[in-house]
Amino acid sequence: MARLAGRRALFAVPVLGIVTFGVFAIAAASPFDPVKAYAGTAGLSASQETLDQLRANLGADEPLVTRWWNWLTSAVQGDLGDSSALRQPVADVIAERVGWSVLLASAAFLVAVLLGGVLGVLAARRPGGWTDRAVTSLAYTLEAAPPFWLGLLVMWFFALKLGVLPAGGLTDTGSTVVTAGQVARHLVLPASVLALSQLPWFVLYVRQGVGDALQEDPVRGARARGLAERTVLLGHALRSGMLPVLTLVGSRVPELITGALLVETVFSWPGIAAATVEAATSVDFPLLAALTVLATIAVLVGNLLADLLYGLADPRVGFDG
């Protein structure tokens, strides 16, 4: 187990190197100009001299490889550089925001996995039955619903019609202190929307996995031995049916991050997503690279976790494969 993790960590080094270089290369090739982005509307009335001076100050005139190498060497020494888009050190930008994104994403993920598991098993129990049909069509409908629209919809319903939950923000608008109770209440809608947008995959996979497992010999045998339906379903079918889902858990991380981006926008959630968009459109190399590294690490850890869980859930799967 430790060997698997160690090997993956070692492997992550060149991956991160290549990914950051890719980000620098793509950003450099993009039509966006960091100086224009930095200047914003002020740039529309700035003279060429001011713009040239900005370009020199921001180091935007250096070649791509130099910029990447400078960033990489100082990042390795712990200095992530300064964000030009947000006018503060990258480390500060990330420290301010990443916690809220992690909270949102993990709450949503948890809900999606649990709810998806329950609904999937219910649907798989009697394929073609009305529960199955209801759950499956719900899953397809949700799959087709854009998270942005879903966000507006729940905001309209819960905040406007019922008035039971806040419409956005991290705390009550106007409050300067962040309390756990407030955050929890403000977390409900965005986390639910994010969870709903992730839900279809889990539901459909669990339904398929458990459904297939129910057809397998060991389950049929268990049934034949007269074991209770509950034991058969949860003890036998779910256990082998969960395996593909575990892989899915790992591979869903990237989509969770992009989903969070939309949800954070709708609910004014002060997470990392808005900063990511800002970093990308203003060709803010240091911030963009740091965020990409973070996202890449999240994906790698997600995959590692999936593999570890796989091994734990089914001892026949080794850790050295």
Added chain:
Amino acid sequence: MRARSIRGMGTLATAAALATVASACSAPGEGESGGAATSAVVGIAYEPETLSPLLGFGKDGNSKIFDGLLTHDADLKLKPALAAALPRVSDDGRTYTYALRKGVKFSDGEPFTADDVVFTYETILDEKTNNPSKGELDAIESVEAKGADTVVFRLKYPYAPFAERTVLPIAPEHLAGGQDVNTGSFGTKPVGTGPYRLAKWSKGEQLVLEANSGYWGGLPKIERFTMAIIKDDDVRATRLRSGDLDGAILPPNLAKAFQGSGQKTYAAKSFDYRTVTLPTGNKVTGNTAVRRALDIAVDRKAMVDGILEGAGKVAHGPVPTDSEWFTEGTERTYDPKKARTILDAAGWKPGKDGIRVKDGVRASFPLWYVSGDKLRQDHALAYASDAKKIGVEVEVQAGTWEVIEPRMPKDAVLAGGGSPADPDFDQYPLLRSDLAGDGFNNMGRYDNATVDRALKNGRESDDPAQRKAAYDTVQRELVKNPGYTFLTHIDHLYVVDDRFGELSTQVEPHDHGLAAGPWWNVEDWRP
């Protein structure tokens, strides 16, 4: 770890999730905003990158956290703020002397002195400072402190509207001086002399201001002023409706839905124009007859009614028709028939496809707008359809500024701008021939010697009558040879809860600052 313990963890996680949901549902309505009228929460669409005046925050004055030497009243007249009085100007118009208000303290308790003023201006002008608006202070030759409470500016050339530039917020040297001006913590933890101090800035979510108890202008009644940052228009409207916000800026179609529902709608007049550049480098748009024909062929009234839903005014030039700087008699009447006559007389004859041709040149040119800007897109399409009616083809195209910029010498652009403080701020960079193509200045490469002279007179003379005459000349020249087709001036709409009473708005520039809208004077609200 075995499968059993995983199941155990699952149970624990379920319990934790349920607990979260339960606690979340238990206290609806608790801590609702509103109620006491000592606080206000408004929704804004724009978030500043920094709150440091050294990097451009609040450069047009009225930044709430900071004060400038001068500030504007409701009618945009200059009045003293950190200065004790309006500046003394030397006879040659090149020396401005400010006596400073005594006893002013920054909100951290440190006294405000002339050194802070010198520090602020010198830091902005420093070439290592990444302030994209520093060009606005080009006229400054030097700034120095005479004792603790006098500051003297010397200018490179006589510059009549200079006092307007000194609304720029003053930063404390003792805090902002010791750190990297471009990325230091002062940009997120600003301290100023203004009516409010920053209580909390949660990026992407909200900016909370608290009344500055030591404010020299008296303690504001609204003790807490929160600006929720909500970029999406629909979300802002929804949160306003849910009672989460007391006010918000909204586009016209969404603002309409709030009429007569316990909220008041304020339409702030603005200098914010939309115009079409007619570059001299293009054989069609560079032709004076075509420019003049287009100028009277566009139905500006229809644009105001259709595109702006009435929230705006027709624009006959950079100066709005209700401004004191507007020149009577330069209104263009919508007259496509006369436009056709002008083109006929100039030799632009209709070709086979209805598009006019002269000397083998088709009366056709591209018009660019910034992609994603619905308002500009609508203006561009309306312009093209009006032009079509007189036999001029306008091909509307969308792109980012990066795509548009290299094409500006030859292609038309749907541009916006406007600055109410002084006609010089807008018109000089827009129309001076020697600034043609300098960055985004004079995008249309307009070249008119009479206008050049008038613009120079306008900025150098301090006699109001002479200045008025200069800008009259500019506007009349723009009738004879319009380098731009000015279309509309846009109102900015705000919806605010009734309980704050009757509020006012200032005439607003093209940019939306934090302190635009009815909350421009939130420190004076008396609900």
